[in-house]
Amino acid sequence: MSKVIATYLVYDQKKNLAKKAESIALGLTVGSWTDLPAIDQQQLRLYKGEVVSIEELPIDQQADTYFDRELIKGLIKIAYPTRNFSADLPAILTTVFGKLSLDGEVKLIDLDFPVELAKQFPGPKLGVNGVRERLQVFDRPLLMSIFKSIIGRDLVFFETQLRAQALGGVDLVKDDEILFDNTLTPFEERIRVARAVLNETEQQTGERTLYAVNLTGHTFELLDKAKKAVELGADALLFNVFTYGLDVLQALSEDPEINIPILAHPAFGGAVTSSTFYGVSHSLWFGRFLRAVGADLVLFPSPYGSVALAKEAALGIAKELTQDSASWKTAFPVPSAGIHPALVPQLLADFQLDSVINAGGGIHGHEQGAAAGGRAFRQAITAAQANIPLSQAAKEHPELATALRQWGGQK
Amino acid sequence: MSKVIATYLVYDQKKNLAKKAESIALGLTVGSWTDLPAIDQQQLRLYKGEVVSIEELPIDQQADTYFDRELIKGLIKIAYPTRNFSADLPAILTTVFGKLSLDGEVKLIDLDFPVELAKQFPGPKLGVNGVRERLQVFDRPLLMSIFKSIIGRDLVFFETQLRAQALGGVDLVKDDEILFDNTLTPFEERIRVARAVLNETEQQTGERTLYAVNLTGHTFELLDKAKKAVELGADALLFNVFTYGLDVLQALSEDPEINIPILAHPAFGGAVTSSTFYGVSHSLWFGRFLRAVGADLVLFPSPYGSVALAKEAALGIAKELTQDSASWKTAFPVPSAGIHPALVPQLLADFQLDSVINAGGGIHGHEQGAAAGGRAFRQAITAAQANIPLSQAAKEHPELATALRQWGGQK
Numbered sequence A, B: 001m002s003k004v005i006a007t008y009l010v011y012d013q014k015k016n017l018a019k020k021a022e023s024i025a026l027g028l029t030v031g032s033w034t035d036l037p038a039i040d041q042q043q044l045r046l047y048k049g050e051v052v053s054i055e056e057l058p059i060d061q062q063a064d065t066y067f068d069r070e071l072i073k074g075l076i077k078i079a080y081p082t083r084n085f086s087a088d089l090p091a092i093l094t095t096v097f098g099k100l101s102l103d104g105e106v107k108l109i110d111l112d113f114p115v116e117l118a119k120q121f122p123g124p125k126l127g128v129n130g131v132r133e134r135l136q137v138f139d140r141p142l143l144m145s146i147f148k149s150i151i152g153r154d155l156v157f158f159e160t161q162l163r164a165q166a167l168g169g170v171d172l173v174k175d176d177e178i179l180f181d182n183t184l185t186p187f188e189e190r191i192r193v194a195r196a197v198l199n200e201t202e203q204q205t206g207e208r209t210l211y212a213v214n215l216t217g218h219t220f221e222l223l224d225k226a227k228k229a230v231e232l233g234a235d236a237l238l239f240n241v242f243t244y245g246l247d248v249l250q251a252l253s254e255d256p257e258i259n260i261p262i263l264a265h266p267a268f269g270g271a272v273t274s275s276t277f278y279g280v281s282h283s284l285w286f287g288r289f290l291r292a293v294g295a296d297l298v299l300f301p302s303p304y305g306s307v308a309l310a311k312e313a314a315l316g317i318a319k320e321l322t323q324d325s326a327s328w329k330t331a332f333p334v335p336s337a338g339i340h341p342a343l344v345p346q347l348l349a350d351f352q353l354d355s356v357i358n359a360g361g362g363i364h365g366h367e368q369g370a371a372a373g374g375r376a377f378r379q380a381i382t383a384a385q386a387n388i389p390l391s392q393a394a395k396e397h398p399e400l401a402t403a404l405r406q407w408g409g410q411k
Helices: A017-027 A038-047 A061-067 A089-097 A127-135 A155-167 A187-205 A219-232 A246-254 A282-293 A311-322 A341-351 A370-385 A398-407 B017-027 B038-047 B061-067 B089-097 B127-135 B155-167 B187-205 B219-231 B246-254 B282-293 B311-322 B341-351 B370-385 B398-407
Strands: A003-012 A050-056 A072-081 A106-111 A142-146 A172-174 A210-214 A236-239 A262-264 A297-301 A332-336 A356-359 B003-012 B050-056 B072-081 B106-111 B142-146 B172-174 B210-214 B236-239 B262-264 B297-301 B332-336 B356-359
Touching: A003 A017, A003 A089, A017 A050, A017 A072, A061 B061, A072 A089, A089 A106, A089 A246, A089 A282, A106 A282, A127 A142, A142 A370, A155 A172, A155 A187, A155 A370, A172 A236, A187 A210, A187 A219, A219 A246, A219 B219, A219 B246, A236 A246, A246 A262, A246 A282, A246 B219, A282 A297, A282 A311, A297 A311, A311 A332, A311 A341, A332 A341, A341 A370, A341 A398, A356 A370, A370 A398, B003 B017, B003 B089, B017 B050, B017 B072, B072 B089, B089 B106, B089 B246, B089 B282, B106 B282, B127 B142, B127 B210, B142 B370, B155 B172, B155 B187, B155 B370, B172 B236, B187 B210, B187 B219, B219 B246, B236 B246, B246 B262, B246 B282, B282 B297, B282 B311, B297 B311, B311 B332, B311 B341, B332 B341, B341 B370, B341 B398, B356 B370, B370 B398
Parallel strands: A142 A172, A142 A356, A172 A210, A210 A236, A236 A262, A262 A297, A297 A332, A332 A356, B142 B172, B142 B356, B172 B210, B210 B236, B236 B262, B262 B297, B297 B332, B332 B356
Antiparallel strands: A003 A072, A003 A106, A050 A072, B003 B072, B003 B106, B050 B072
16 A cells, blocks of 8 residues: 655654654544444555654753753654545645644654655656756756846846846856836746847857746746746746745646746745744755656755755755656756855865856856856856866956955855 | 835844844845945835834843844834735745745744735635625524544445534534545535535525535646536535645635635644744734635634644634725634534634634534534524523533533533
8 A cells, every 4th residue: 555654853742752643643544543443444444544653852952941841852754545635745735734734843854755656746847957958068067147136127137137147157047036027027028038138148158048037926827827938938937836836836847838947946935944843844845845846946045155054954955856766857956045156166065066056146246247257157167076276276267266356265 | 105014023143133124125125225326226216125113022031042042033024015026925925025934033923915905815705794694694603513534434424424514503514624536535426415415404404504625636627626616516615725825725716606615724834834933923824814815714723722823823813814904805713623512602702703613523522423513512602692601501402411511611
């Protein structure tokens, strides 16, 4: 019988993890058990949740002090028969963390997908290899940048920023996630302008740059809008998945006409992942779930900047996106915020070849402008991959030299 | 200029709330300000976020101990021009709590909707009055009950439970939120069986009972499925809105063909609301937002049971759903979990006339069965509204007497 196994981190004041685990396993499936007649037990056996394991963890003094009581901290694993739910994340989340999300100190840490279930989720349509194919870049991390201070600006501003970034050797330029449909830079116009600019820069540089347009508006307009974007020549979609729903991203990914990469933005995701005691783990929320529903690239806070994630959490997300899977292609991790050229060797060491180096201020803030900012990153990437210290590479590359002076040397 | 004002509870280690507030106001709108040329400031003034107020709160020793540093606790209010986003919750949430949700200890406490914006959200289609019209019940709180241990059971079991509840005088019977489409009790069959049973019980009792079918499956199937449900005679929809998205509920509510009440379930909602430091307040998440997008009834944890919400939080949700609004109809609060007949006077005092008394075990667990369980509640409601002590009413009502013996007397 196929089951999904959910792992919960619990802080239990009742000091009886076994009882708590059993009450979860029953409460989220058949409701009751020991008081049922044998014939009912026979019928319901296939639907009953099972406690897989209970692991008591060392006392968490910090938590005890905070809650002002002695708590047992532990990891509980429960197996839920897949026959209990339809093969969609709304049903799965409702089962394994619906009512339970409201029931005290419990965090959903992990959720496995048995192969039969995993196959019912699309995974990335293009994935790492597909995105690399589009760019014809196979041997280095990709370089991404973000429009900066675009709110309230017009298409001329948009075009100028985009051109500079593309000329700087940036592989992907993404919309600001807070740029919605608006009269100054309407959705379709942005795509048209970007298409023209990027065709032009490709002629100049010989390198392709992909523009990720922010797919926004009401949910039931998104499929048509995404198809229109493809038709107009959009290269990729940026999507604030957590303000819509994981299943909405899945629908975008599953639509064969929407054959461009989807870049999932973590906006609002911190509302679910930030607490130690509640919500869902970073690796599950930003990692496994987004890969399952079909994100090709996933942004999340880098472990270096001011909006920072603990390094373990950031690496955990990247691992979920890139590890081997029988069912899903790999997706690009895009650790973001606080990235400048001096961090490139560290990024390469931490996130490996199949990752995206993504900068905003680290490109636009370059003293010689965004194109030079892009070039500084590309120079840093080339040096780091050849194990040449950035300070040495900077001797031959003035853009990199400036960047190192601006943001400090190699970390 | 129309603006939305967001209120954040922050714990700031930088000890400079003013600086933090300014960085939020700029970072989530125009990006930068003081270093901009005057001509750019001129152009961007209409788009710039503004700090409305900064209120430092007393030191929170518990938080300082937990984080092991001195934190300034405060409430920050920021105004965002509505011209910055489209009038949909994904855009609004991305603006006011997108990136910010990932940026340290910050919780979104409140978000006002200026009238012009509120009018672009539907609010409840039927609301309190519309649901009362359907039931022809105007002078008492409604009584709701839940199928119990329905997973793994067939349509005969479903029919038997539904009939007993309806005969007990229950106004609304809702599906278990973890019951999805399945071969034993398929979606359409449940509606057909319920329609037949409830037409029959109405003949017997003279009272109408509404059945809320769980609307599940992939997002882009939901509109058609909901219309099919209406066509087959479903009385109401149960919807696990937080595993889909607030905007999905809005689409259901806005569709004129889906002219039946929508009952929003809080499943997974606790992942966003439970922490003191992160996420969104209960009153906003379960209250204002669900009313804005069109829930007619909203379940949330009662302040009485084992899966409990603090009383202030539960009352805060109810207030958001029922207070006067120029733009939206009122919605029914449905405080749930741990409800039995002896709590009815307390429920009436706390949640007033326009609320729903909702029980699972408190109805099905009645020694004389679910019909008697329902009757005990109705007897308790009648007594409580007449200010008659339950113990006195129980002398004339054996079902209530049994319930009081089983669950204890009036609280």
